[in-house]
Amino acid sequence: xxxxxxxxxxxxxxxxxxxxxxxxxxxxxxxxxxxxxxxxxxxxxxxxxxxxxxxxxxxxxxxxxxxxxxxxxxxxxxxxxxxxxxxxxxxxxxxxxxxxxxxxxxxxxxxxxxxxxxxxxxxxxxxxxxxxxxxxxxxxxxxxxxxxxxxxxxxxxxxxxxxxxxxxxxxxxxxxxxxxxxxxxxxxxxxxxxxxxxxxxxxxx
Numbered sequence: 001x002x003x004x005x006x007x008x009x010x011x012x013x014x015x016x017x018x019x020x021x022x023x024x025x026x027x028x029x030x031x032x033x034x035x036x037x038x039x040x041x042x043x044x045x046x047x048x049x050x051x052x053x054x055x056x057x058x059x060x061x062x063x064x065x066x067x068x069x070x071x072x073x074x075x076x077x078x079x080x081x082x083x084x085x086x087x088x089x090x091x092x093x094x095x096x097x098x099x100x101x102x103x104x105x106x107x108x109x110x111x112x113x114x115x116x117x118x119x120x121x122x123x124x125x126x127x128x129x130x131x132x133x134x135x136x137x138x139x140x141x142x143x144x145x146x147x148x149x150x151x152x153x154x155x156x157x158x159x160x161x162x163x164x165x166x167x168x169x170x171x172x173x174x175x176x177x178x179x180x181x182x183x184x185x186x187x188x189x190x191x192x193x194x195x196x197x198x199x200x201x202x203x204x205x
Contacts (some may be wrong), residue, residue: 002076003049004028006057016118016204019046019080021102023124025057034097037193038200046084050101051076060101070128074108079191081113089101091115095200099187100157107146108133113173116140119203121196122148124185126157127165134172146176147199149192152185 005028009016016036020031028047033042035045050058051073061069085091095118098106103125110120111133125148127133148166150159159180166178179195 002051002080004080005047007035007045007047007179009040009042009044012044013042015044015088015090015093016042017044017046017078017084017094018200019084019094021046021048021060021077021095021096021098022050022058023100023102024053024059024063026099026137027057030057037189038197040200043200044089046080047067048077048080055166060105066128070104070108073105074112076106077109077115081109082117085115091117092202093118095119095121095203097121097123097196098125100125100185103148104128107148110144110146111141112136112138114138114140116143119145119147119200121199122146123187123192123196124150124154124157125167126162128164130168135170137172137174142173142175144175145199145203147179147196148176149179149181149186151185152180153183154185156185 020034022030022051028049031047050060052059060073096106096109103122106120106122107127150162152159170176
């Protein structure tokens with residue numbers, strides 16, 4: 001079972017949720033800034049720790065053997081989404097926000113989860129086995145909205161690796177808004193976060 005913490009909306013009109021998936025070696029503690037940065041009193045946040053300990057933080061999968069860990073984490077996140085649905089957070093009112101390893105899992109959820117989500121935000125990640133992912137898309141995947149961003153100076157996941165993956169997914173019909181920023185492997189507050197805020201707002205219109 002994944003360790004989570006729910007930060008409830010202070011002005012909840014209807015249940016709306018953002019699930020935050022951190023990157024390698026980080027934890028839910030690294031995303032407590034999200035509610036203040038997003039500035040939406042009507043949105044609840046579910047912060048999640050990945051299942052594997054990693055140098056004081058957590059990991060969603062092993063870099064040396066990613067396949068099994070990705071499949072296991074994806075299954076656990078499917079169960080988490082199902083639990084959220086049972087608690088009143090409809091999938092179509094739930095946004096997934098993921099950074100780095102969390103971005104990869106966010107894309108996995110948007111492409112494979114059998115229920116339509118409000119939207120998927122993926123920052124500074126990549127796609128695992130994109131050709132296989134295209135073959136295994138859920139019936140809802142082509143209706144799913146994605147915002148995927150990446151840094152042109154990312155030293156950990158070079159953008160040259162990710163561009164053709166995004167093009168493959170777009171050619172398969174996925175609705176991906178792909179944006180590049182002059183940044184490294186980080187979340188850029190000046191221009192990237194406002195773009196994320198705009199995308200998420202549109203997801204709830």
